[in-house]
Amino acid sequence: MRKCTExxxxxxxxxxxxxxxxxYDxxxxxxxxxxxxxxxxLHEVAERYRVLKKYNVKLSKWGLSLGIRIPKELVEKYKLKNEKEVSIIPEKTGIRIITS
Ligand SMILES: [Zn+2]
Incomplete structure (x- = not known):
């Protein structure tokens, strides 16, 4: 059994x-x-958060590139606007979008 640190x-x-x-426990x-x-x-809670906050979106062809459609909820949350510049950072398991 776990003992109290105090x-x-x-x-x-x-x-x-x-x-x-x-x-969570x-x-x-x-x-x-x-x-x-x-x-x-803590890890179990973090994992459940990750799943909860996940959005599935489709890529669409845009010239030789692919565009990603960002859901309205996230557009509002991060105050995104048409033509606004964002940064994308390639990571091991995906691409991170930095909005500010
Ligand atoms: Zn105690």
Whole structure:
């Protein structure tokens, strides 16, 4: 069983939800109420966030290049405008778009 870093007492594993409704596990000390989330639990939450925030869009041919259509929700969120310049950064598993 996991021990509390504050008092050494046993901690129990509980479930909670983020404001977005993502359920996650955390540990709470039986004695002083100290709460912690370990790396494994943290990674699980991060993974669920990734899936939740994923958008599937289609590429369309634009001359010799391919254009990507950015959903309205993201256009508003990042205040994108027609002809606005953004940066794209090639990464190992994909392309990152930097909007500012
Ligand atoms: Zn404690």
């Amino acid at each position: 008092c050494g007492e046993g901690m129990q594993q509980l479930k909670a939800k983020t404001p977005e409704g993502i359920e 955390y540990y709470k000390c039986r004695k002083d109420g100290e709460e912690i989330v370990d790396m494994k639990q």
